[in-house]
Structure formats: structure tokens, C-alpha cells
Amino acid sequence: MTKTDILMTGPMLPSVIESLDQAFVLHRLWEQADRAAYLAEIGPRIRGLATSTMTGRADAALINRLPNLEIISSFGVGYDNVDVAEAAKRSIIVTNTPDVLNEEVADLTIGLLLATLRQIPQADRYLRAGRWLKASFPLSPTLRGRKVGIVGLGRIGKAIAKRLEGFDVAIAYHGRTQQEDMAYAYHPSLVGLAEASDVLIVITPGGASTRHLINAEVLEAIGPSGILINVARGSVVDQQALIEALRAGTILSAGLDVFDDEPRVPQELIDMEHVVLLPHIASGSVHTRRAMGQLVVDNLTSWFSGNGPLTAVAETPYPIRST
Ligand code: NDP
Numbered sequence: 001m002t003k004t005d006i007l008m009t010g011p012m013l014p015s016v017i018e019s020l021d022q023a024f025v026l027h028r029l030w031e032q033a034d035r036a037a038y039l040a041e042i043g044p045r046i047r048g049l050a051t052s053t054m055t056g057r058a059d060a061a062l063i064n065r066l067p068n069l070e071i072i073s074s075f076g077v078g079y080d081n082v083d084v085a086e087a088a089k090r091s092i093i094v095t096n097t098p099d100v101l102n103e104e105v106a107d108l109t110i111g112l113l114l115a116t117l118r119q120i121p122q123a124d125r126y127l128r129a130g131r132w133l134k135a136s137f138p139l140s141p142t143l144r145g146r147k148v149g150i151v152g153l154g155r156i157g158k159a160i161a162k163r164l165e166g167f168d169v170a171i172a173y174h175g176r177t178q179q180e181d182m183a184y185a186y187h188p189s190l191v192g193l194a195e196a197s198d199v200l201i202v203i204t205p206g207g208a209s210t211r212h213l214i215n216a217e218v219l220e221a222i223g224p225s226g227i228l229i230n231v232a233r234g235s236v237v238d239q240q241a242l243i244e245a246l247r248a249g250t251i252l253s254a255g256l257d258v259f260d261d262e263p264r265v266p267q268e269l270i271d272m273e274h275v276v277l278l279p280h281i282a283s284g285s286v287h288t289r290r291a292m293g294q295l296v297v298d299n300l301t302s303w304f305s306g307n308g309p310l311t312a313v314a315e316t317p318y319p320i321r322s323t
Helices: 014-023 035-045 084-089 102-118 120-128 155-165 190-196 216-222 239-248 286-304
Strands: 005-008 025-028 046-052 071-075 093-095 147-151 170-174 199-202 227-230 253-256
Touching: 005 014, 005 035, 014 025, 014 286, 035 046, 046 286, 071 286, 084 093, 093 286, 102 120, 102 155, 102 199, 102 227, 102 253, 147 155, 147 190, 155 170, 170 190, 190 216, 216 227, 216 239, 239 253
Parallel strands: 005 025, 005 046, 046 071, 071 093, 147 170, 147 199, 199 227, 227 253
Antiparallel strands: none
């Protein structure tokens, strides 16, 4: 039986590449010097695309070079790297990797929150610089008595809330819809949630619909003792407004795992001693990245065995509805 041709946009885990190499004919776009010529040659044969939020985009330009494409299997629960509207228009299924990373991302979010409030990276730098020999580390802000607002109480947001319950803090949330089965206080307005909170944790999808949701007005509402934690996407926060708010003391601090133009981070943020900056690592353990990679593979093998996708995104439901 001839094997199906799959195109991969950027390097993924060796275990993913190995599995796909075994089951399919895997084409490596990132290794090609002349991508246009390569796509002209192999494009018509490609029936599946493996892509990732980290190492490649599946934009309309790429999708349209692949006339026989049936499925885009994307690594990551967020899929703002895929032009889903274009895929839906052509009845191409898009899959992501939900759920397998909920606990890991929630763990990291709590770690980032505590690191930001208790200044853990700063204290580590202080000790290594030999400064403890001269004076104790300055006292830090606290999580005690804080009101935590979660923007986006989805799969990961709920896992974060569950952990926060153990910290004995007030929890509230904002989303476009109230969730009747959730006991946390709901704020229909984001500014309203920010006003009622002094920690705001952002864990919505990225993309056009959430672009700059966290703007100057929201930051102002969190207030001068407030902390912003962003583990969603850089695009959800107006980065320039955040830099200005941190500079002016409009908010106290921020813990950021994601940025506008990754991996480039503005020098203004790097120069700020009071913020904690992480290189987009929320799901980045060996265990969880392997599980995500396996789901990328499983979606493709399931589809090409005729069993449909395992985790199709909402915009390209299965069975396929023609638009
Ligand atoms: P879900 O779809 O389960 O949850 C998303 C939540 O966001 C929902 O509760 C939704 O509520 C809310 N939401 C969506 N749009 C808006 C809006 N415009 N305004 C306010 N709330 C909104 O997704 P997951 O929890 O699985 O993942 C969330 C996101 O986390 C991912 O899309 C990704 O961007 C990010 N992420 C980041 C990682 C990292 O490494 N830093 C790792 C994993 C995920 P409602 O529909 O009621 O508005």
C-alpha cells in the first residue's frame, strides 16, 4: 500500500518525527532552501500537514499550495498559528492538542504567580551575587488576602482555579458567558473583574478575537498593588500599555510566559528587575510535550485510517459541515 504524504512545517520532537516517518512519507519543509520550488513539486501530493504553535505557521498562503490537503494536525492547544477560516472554507479539518497539557500549564501558572509575588528569581540572583553576605533580601509582596481574577475559565483556567482553592484566596472569573456550574463569582465585564481583583491571570485563546483584551484601562483597574500573569498568548495583552503601566507603577508587577513577537522580548521588560519573564514554557515538560506530540500523531493516523479526527477544533467540526 502506498503511504500518505504528510508535510511538517518545522521540527517537532524526535518521537513525533519517528512515528510519522514510520506511518507516512514525511516531508520536512524547514529543511528546504527553496520552499516555493519544493511546494510546487510536492504540494499536490500532500494530504496531511503537521504544524506547531512554536515552529511553524499554517497560513492561507501555505494551505493554498496544498490542493489535496485534508487535515492540519497542530501541536498546542492554542491554534492561532493556523488560518482556521481558510481551512474551514476548504473543509480541511484542523486538530489541536487539548486537555493533555491542562495540569502542566496550571502548575506553571501557580509557580509563575508565586515567583512574581515572592520574587523568587530575584532572591536567587541576590544570593548568587553574594549580596546575602551583606544584608537580608528585602521583604516581598504576598499572595495572602489577595483576590484572584481568571480571564478565561476554560479547561486550563479551571485547573488553575482548582489549585488556587488550596491557597485560600478569593477566586472570580470573566469570559463571554457565565458558567452556571461554576461557584466562582462571574464578572460579565473584564474591567469589572479587574477592579474586583488584585491578581489577574490571563488564559484565553489568542487570535483576533482576544487581541489586546488586556489594555491600559484593564491595567489601571487592577491597581497599583496588582499583578498581571499572562500564560495565554502575547497578543492578548497590549504589550506597550503593559510596559508603560509597569514603568509608571500603575500595576505592581507582572509574570509573563508569552510575548508579542516571540522569541524577541522588548528590552524595556528585560531591564525591569521587578517582573518575571519566562520563555513560553508553560507546557514545556518532557512528559507533557510527549503527550502533545503523540496526539498530533494520533490525529493523523486516526484520520488516515478512516476513523475521523480525535480532537477537531470548533471551527472545523467533524463530521464535516460544508460552508
Ligand atoms: P478553552 O477553550 O478550554 O478555554 C478558553 C477560555 O477563554 C474559555 O473559558 C472562554 O470562555 C474564554 N474566552 C475565549 N474568548 C474570550 C474572550 N474574547 N473574552 C473573554 N474570555 C474568552 O482553552 P484552554 O483552557 O484549553 O486553553 C486556553 C489558551 O491557553 C490556549 O488557547 C492558549 O492560547 C493558551 N495556552 C498557553 C500555553 C503556554 O505555553 N503559555 C499552553 C497552553 C495553552 P467564553 O467562551 O465563555 O468566553
